[in-house]
Amino acid sequence: MQTSMIKTLETPVSGTAGLNTAMVAQLGAVYSQSSFQVLGISMYSESASTCVVGTYMDTESDTPTPFVAVNTAGEGVGTATWVVTGFRQTMDYGITGLNERAGLFNLAEIPSTSTNWPNAGWVAVGHVWTPSAPTNLSPLIVIVALDGTTTIHSSEVLGVNPASAWLVTSFGGTVTRKPAMMCDVVYDAQNDSLVAIGNADDTASAVRTYSCWTEMVSAAVPPTFIQNLNYGLSDNVNYPSFLRSCAIQTQDASGTTVANRTIVMSVGFVDNTKNGSWTLYQPNFSNPWGGGNPRFSWIEKGTNIGTEFYSAQGLSAGDTPSYLTLCNRLTADGEDIYFVGGIAPNGIFGYGISGVQTDSTGGGADNIINPGGVSTDLIFTEIKNMIDPFRENNVGDYNNTDPTSAITDIVALGKNNGTSGRRTKIYSAGYEENGRNAPTVATALGGDKTYILAISRGMILTSNEVGISGISQLLFLPSATRMKLAVFTQSDVTKISYAEADLDLSGGASAILDVSVATGHAAYAWFEYLLYDGVDSLIARKLNEMGVRVTIANVEWYKQDILKQGLDVSTDFFNEWGELKIEENRQRDKVAEQFGRKRNPKRQVRTELFDDYADYEDKESQIKAFPDYDPANDGNPFKDDVALEQEVGKTQKAVDDLRRIEDLVDEETNDEAEYDDEADVSDWGEN
Amino acid sequence: MAIRRQGIQFVIADNGSESETALEQFIDKPQSIFTSGYGSANLTQSQQLLDNQFMVVQSMGSSAGLFASDNGWTPRGYMNIRVESTSYYTNPDGKPQEGLSGTGAPYPILINRMRSYSSFPRVYLQGGTTFDITYYMASNFVGSPDNFSGGSYIQTMVG
Numbered sequence: 001m002q003t004s005m006i007k008t009l010e011t012p013v014s015g016t017a018g019l020n021t022a023m024v025a026q027l028g029a030v031y032s033q034s035s036f037q038v039l040g041i042s043m044y045s046e047s048a049s050t051c052v053v054g055t056y057m058d059t060e061s062d063t064p065t066p067f068v069a070v071n072t073a074g075e076g077v078g079t080a081t082w083v084v085t086g087f088r089q090t091m092d093y094g095i096t097g098l099n100e101r102a103g104l105f106n107l108a109e110i111p112s113t114s115t116n117w118p119n120a121g122w123v124a125v126g127h128v129w130t131p132s133a134p135t136n137l138s139p140l141i142v143i144v145a146l147d148g149t150t151t152i153h154s155s156e157v158l159g160v161n162p163a164s165a166w167l168v169t170s171f172g173g174t175v176t177r178k179p180a181m182m183c184d185v186v187y188d189a190q191n192d193s194l195v196a197i198g199n200a201d202d203t204a205s206a207v208r209t210y211s212c213w214t215e216m217v218s219a220a221v222p223p224t225f226i227q228n229l230n231y232g233l234s235d236n237v238n239y240p241s242f243l244r245s246c247a248i249q250t251q252d253a254s255g256t257t258v259a260n261r262t263i264v265m266s267v268g269f270v271d272n273t274k275n276g277s278w279t280l281y282q283p284n285f286s287n288p289w290g291g292g293n294p295r296f297s298w299i300e301k302g303t304n305i306g307t308e309f310y311s312a313q314g315l316s317a318g319d320t321p322s323y324l325t326l327c328n329r330l331t332a333d334g335e336d337i338y339f340v341g342g343i344a345p346n347g348i349f350g351y352g353i354s355g356v357q358t359d360s361t362g363g364g365a366d367n368i369i370n371p372g373g374v375s376t377d378l379i380f381t382e383i384k385n386m387i388d389p390f391r392e393n394n395v396g397d398y399n400n401t402d403p404t405s406a407i408t409d410i411v412a413l414g415k416n417n418g419t420s421g422r423r424t425k426i427y428s429a430g431y432e433e434n435g436r437n438a439p440t441v442a443t444a445l446g447g448d449k450t451y452i453l454a455i456s457r458g459m460i461l462t463s464n465e466v467g468i469s470g471i472s473q474l475l476f477l478p479s480a481t482r483m484k485l486a487v488f489t490q491s492d493v494t495k496i497s498y499a500e501a502d503l504d505l506s507g508g509a510s511a512i513l514d515v516s517v518a519t520g521h522a523a524y525a526w527f528e529y530l531l532y533d534g535v536d537s538l539i540a541r542k543l544n545e546m547g548v549r550v551t552i553a554n555v556e557w558y559k560q561d562i563l564k565q566g567l568d569v570s571t572d573f574f575n576e577w578g579e580l581k582i583e584e585n586r587q588r589d590k591v592a593e594q595f596g597r598k599r600n601p602k603r604q605v606r607t608e609l610f611d612d613y614a615d616y617e618d619k620e621s622q623i624k625a626f627p628d629y630d631p632a633n634d635g636n637p638f639k640d641d642v643a644l645e646q647e648v649g650k651t652q653k654a655v656d657d658l659r660r661i662e663d664l665v666d667e668e669t670n671d672e673a674e675y676d677d678e679a680d681v682s683d684w685g686e687n
Numbered sequence: 688m689a690i691r692r693q694g695i696q697f698v699i700a701d702n703g704s705e706s707e708t709a710l711e712q713f714i715d716k717p718q719s720i721f722t723s724g725y726g727s728a729n730l731t732q733s734q735q736l737l738d739n740q741f742m743v744v745q746s747m748g749s750s751a752g753l754f755a756s757d758n759g760w761t762p763r764g765y766m767n768i769r770v771e772s773t774s775y776y777t778n779p780d781g782k783p784q785e786g787l788s789g790t791g792a793p794y795p796i797l798i799n800r801m802r803s804y805s806s807f808p809r810v811y812l813q814g815g816t817t818f819d820i821t822y823y824m825a826s827n828f829v830g831s832p833d834n835f836s837g838g839s840y841i842q843t844m845v846g
Contacts, residue, residue, distance in 0.1 A: 004830030005757070010703030228846075280844065297844035312842060335835045354835050358844075372846035384837035421707045423832035458833035461757055492706035516703025519829065523762035525720050525749040525822045526794035528694040529742050536690050537741035537814060544811055550743050552690055 004424040006413070006454040007465040008520035012475055013078030015497075015512045019069060022082035023056065027067070030088060032057040034509040036067065038499035039438060040106045041077070041486035041512075044121055048075035048490045049146050052499065053124045054510065055103030055438070056086065061093045064101040064440065066126050066140055070148035075490050077497045078514030083148025087128070087140060090155040095129035095136050099238070100181065101438040101503075102128040104142065108187040108194055116192040116218040121146040123153070123216070125182040125196045130156045132164070132178065134207050134237045139163045139182040139198065143219055153216070154223060161222040164203075169215050169224040170289040176204040179212055179225045181240070183268075183437050186248040190259035193217040193285045197266045199242035200227045208233060209240035211268060213281050213296070224284075226294045228372070231301040232279065234271035239435040243268035243277070247329035247338060250286075253357055253365035261367040262286035265356065267324030267340055269435050270302035275310060276324030276342045276349075277302045280358065280378070282369040293371035297358075299378060300324075318346030319387055325406050325432045332411075332487070333425060333457045334418020339410050341390075343432050347401035348390040352459045355381025386459055390429075395451050395467030396476075398429055402446030406432040409485045412457070413494055413517070422494055425455045426466065426517060428483035433503075442481060442503045450483040450500050451476055466517065477502060477511045494518065582646060692745070695820075699726025701828045710828040717767060717783065717821035735817040742812040744768065747787055747820070748794030748802065755826045763825040764789040768810055770818045775810060785823050 019038075023031050035057035042051050050071040058065040066087040073081035091102060104126035110117045117123065122144040130138040138156035145151075154161040163179040181198035188195065193216060200212035211232030214225045227233075234241035246266040252258050264281040282295035289295060300309045310320045324342035331337075338353040357365035359377035370376045390407065391400050399405060408430040415421030430450035433439045451467040470476055480500035488495040493516055500511045530552065532540040539558050540550045548554055697720035701710055705726070713725045721730045736742055747768075752761020767786030768775040774783035793800040812818050 004827075004832055008702065293846065295846070297846040299842065299844060301845075307843065309842065312840075333832060335832075337835055352835060352837065353840075354837070370846065375843050375845050378840075378842045378844050380840035382835060382837040383840040384835070415707060420711065422829045424830070456833050458835040460833045460835075492708055493703060494707055495703075518701045518703050519760065520700070520702060521760045521762070521828050522698060522700035522702065523726075523750045523764050523822070523824055524794055525697040525747075525764065525766055525789075525820075526694060527697070527720060527747050527766070527820045528692070528745045530745055531691045531693060532741040532743070533689050533691070534739050537739050540741040540743070540811075541813065544741075549809070550741070550811060555690065 004422045004519065005456055005461060005463045005465070006422070006424060006426050006517045006519065007463060008469040008518050009452065009466060009473065009475060010516040010518050012473065012513050012515040013076075015077035015080055015514065016509060018080055019052070019077065019082055019084075019512060020509060022069065022084050023067070026082075026084040027056070027086045030058050030060060030086070032059050032062070036509050037103075037501040037503065038510040038512055039103060039482070039484065039501055040124070041484050041497055041499055042107050042109055042122055043075055043486050043489045043497070044109060044146065045489045046112055047146065049121065050075055050077060050080070050486070050497065051107060051122050051124070051144055052077060052512065053104035053107050053126070054499075054501070055101050058086075058088050058091070058093070060088070061096065063091065063093055063096070063129070064103055065091055066102055066104040066128060068104055068124055068142060068144055068150060070121070070144060070146065072146070072148050075488050076495065076514040077499070077512040085148070085150045087142070087152075090128045090140050090152065090157050092128075092130045092157055095131060098129055098136055099436060099440060100127070100135070100137060101440050102126070102137075103438060104140065105182075105438065106184045107144070108185045110187060111189065114192050117143065118219065119145050120219065123185060123187070123194055125185045125198075127181045127198065128155075128157070132156070132180065132201060132203070134205070135180040135199070135201050135209060135240050137180040139179050139196075139214070141182065141196070141216070141223065151219070153219060163223075163225075166214075166222055167224050169213075169226040170284040170291060170294065177202050177210060177212075177225075177227055179214060180209070181242045181437060182214065183242060183244045184246045186246055186264060188248060188250055188262050188283070188286065190250040190257060191217075191262065191283070191285050193283070195246070195248065195264045195281070195283055196223070197243035197246045197264075197268070199240055200225060205235075207235045207237045209242065211241055211243045211266075211277060211279070213243070213264070213266070213283075213294075215283050215285055217285050228294075228296060230372075231298050232268070232270055232277045236271045239269070239272040241268070241270045241277070242437065243279070244323075244325055244437060245327040247327050249329065249356065251367065253367050260287055263356065263358065263367060263369065265327055265329075265338060267327040267342065269323045272322075272435055274302035275300065276321040278309060278324055278340065280369055287368060289371060293373055295369040295371055297369050297372075297376045297378070313385065316346075319344050319349065321349040322403075323432065323434050324349070326408065326410070328410050330410065330412035330425060332418055333414035333423040335412070335457050337412075337459070339407070341407040341410070343404055343406045343434060344387075345403050346391075347403070347405045348387065348407060348429070350386040350390045350407055352384045352386050353380050353382070355379070357381070384459060389455070389459070389462050393453055393455075393462035393464055395453060395464040396449060396471050397447075398449050398451050399447050400429060402431065404431040404433060404444065404446040406430060408432070408450065408482045410455075411485045411487050411496070413487060423457050425457060425459070426452055426485065426496070427455060428452055428485055428498065430483055431481045439503055445481050445503070448479040448481055448502075449476065450480045452483070452485075452498065465520075469520070475513065475515070476500065480511070695720065697727055697822060699824075707829065714824050714827060717786070717823045720820045720822050722819070733817055734819060736812055736814050738814040740814050742818075744810040744812070746792070748792040748796070749787075749789035749822060751789045751793035751800045753788070753790050761826060762789065765823045765825075766792070767821045767823065768818065769821060770810070770812065770816060774821075785825075786821070
């Protein structure tokens with residue numbers, strides 16, 4: 001079987017300098033040159049527009065600061081007209097020395113049909129530094145329009161829907177918990193609402209943090225949040241728990257898209273003594289909680305007890321992830337697959353999952369999650385351990401067995417909902433530090449390279465050829481730890497944009513590029529011919545008519561043969577033809593005469609001879625009017641010199657004969673005795 | 688007036704220059720290497736010899752290989768000559784055949800890819816003749832996707 005693996009990167013166009021120039025021009029002196037790190041990219045589905053989010057270093061206190069940039073001139077990051085917005089006003093620069101960067105980290109696309117989020121192209125989420133123990137972080141939520149204008153939906157410092165005032169989802173009211181980190185966000189098209197994930201501080205405690213879900217139902221309404229008080233929490237201030245990455249589905253058990261079966265799958269970190277966390281969450285806006293417990297369940301609480309995923313899968317200690325960093329749902333290639341990835345002591349961790357369902361009653365899948373405290377059955381229709389394939393697919397100097405090695409992004413390629421096109425996947429490999437979303441000091445990372453690699457649609461085959469292609473073109477930064485990918489939505493040529501972020505601060509700015517991805521397959525065809533032009537084409541045709549192979553040698557031979565006869569090349573065929581014709585006529589006449597069909601009647605000698613002479617002018621005019629044309633002389637009538645000379649000669653002979661006969665007649669009249677055998681007077685005279 | 692030896696190389700590749708649509712539409716049908724619009728076939732007029740020209744087809748060849756695999760893609764390509772409305776390689780029913788296999792007549796010629804035909808059967812094209820060279824590719828540029836499969840997993844979760 002031949003699959004559609006991506007093997008080459010073609011026609012790269014870098015946008016790094018362009019974005020840096022735009023940031024210098026639009027952020028001014030507060031922007032530290034070449035300091036931006038792009039941590040999220042999104043191509044708008046309905047039109048050619050691209051948004052990137054991330055962080056830059058602000059010169060005021062050399063502090064990471066969020067920014068968003070929109071390419072308003074088209075799709076991609078290579079050739080772009082950027083509208084850049086920095087959010088230094090949302091930062092408290094009095095805070096220093098945090099482990100987590102401030103920035104915008106992910107974004108969700110909002111369709112033009114949205115009514116709850118009017119004029120929004122994306123909603124971007126992140127967090128900024130604010131004085132709020134224990135994390136000193138607060139959410140930053142920004143609504144981004146396609147023209148690059150931004151509206152802050154939540155900022156603690158600016159007092160715009162501050163997280164400290166957010167109500168608890170379904171329950172209402174405020175509590176001592178307050179959302180802090182915000183790492184990822186997904187859009188629910190059926191409910192026109194968003195779910196973001198991250199963590200929450202307990203303001204009543206100096207150390208406790210919780211995994212947290214935030215619901216955003218409208219641009220006009222402040223977000224609400226909920227945390228789990230029992231699982232996914234940390235009391236280590238240096239390693240707060242948080243949810244890092246999430247994906248969404250809105251379908252019932254039969255796969256039909258419905259509004260009341262939303263499930264958000266999230267993965268993250270608990271603390272540095274536990275394993276990566278993995279949850280399912282059903283929003284209040286989808287399936288109202290009714291004031292009861294939130295609808296969430298844990299596939300992995302990170303405690304690695306026997307009934308949970310890691311133990312149930314029989315994973316060794318070296319393969320059990322300490323931190324799950326990536327949860328993507330991939331559908332563009334026609335397969336509906338969740339990818340869950342993270343870091344493990346022995347290297348990359350990864351699982352592919354197809355068909356996520358829940359059973360709330362024990363009566364079969366219904367895609368409902370029971371409120372907390374009540375068990376729910378999880379059904380994965382198909383699941384595949386991808387740890388070994390990812391660890392074996394190596395390229396360059398990438399180390400995929402380091403405790404920080406991770407898949408940093410994965411995308412599916414396909415068209416028309418996966419019914420056509422390439423239908424395959426690519427992913428990026430890099431490094432993630434345990435317990436950090438975007439570290440400020442990343443010395444613990446096990447490497448500083450990111451690469452693009454390929455995996456087949458069904459996650460059966462992997463290939464490093466695309467990585468080798470990129471290395472040979474020097475496309476990858478000499479120092480980078482995280483790469484994000486985005487697929488062009490408006491291009492018929494398969495293209496992606498990617499952004500490498502250098503979180504260990506050793507290599508300068510991000511690299512952002514547009515590049516075509518392809519198989520590199522090429523088919524060649526060759527057609528070779530000899531073209532005979534002009535008189536050579538005439539010779540070639542002659543040879544072909546004679547049944548002789550038309551080759552250069554044969555054409556030249558025939559041409560030389562003609563020249564040897566001393567004839568004009570341009571008329572030799574016709575001369576030859578004329579001679580042959582005369583000879584043929586002569587033979588035919590001879591045969592005809594022999595068979596009596598052309599014996600001349602007995603006639604008087606004089607009359608016969610004069611007849612030949614008498615029609616001379618008529619014959620000459622007929623020869624001149626001979627209806628043949630010379631193709632070598634622009635189609636002028638061909639002059640049959642041979643025939644003409646023949647006729648003239650014949651006539652001349654006839655005239656000569658006539659004269660000779662007349663002379664003979666005269667002689668016969670004057671001396672007839674000379675020509676008979678009878679004796680006469682004269683005969684005797686001399687005797 | 689001259690005798691000229693000429694060759695034309697046709698290339699179509701999945702190298703970022705062709706759209707996915709074009710790559711999918713190109714396959715499974717004879718495509719002109721002059722005028723099809725795919726790959727390097729960018730001429731806009733069909734090929735017609737002048738009255739004072741005479742053409743002898745010397746050779747044809749295409750990328751070799753019959754069976755594509757995950758580790759070795761091959762186009763499974765065939766070439767054919769069409770004179771006016773008649774194809775050189777035809778099936779017994781008169782319909783155009785795929786043509787001359789790239790495996791039988793490879794291009795480029797390599798040590799392990801030699802021509803099975805020592806000399807291509809010459810085709811003579813008289814002046815005034817309209818002709819075309821077609822390339823038929825049976826393999827898929829973008830490949831056939833595999834399907835995800837794995838065991839089922841059921842777990843009782845606690846919230």
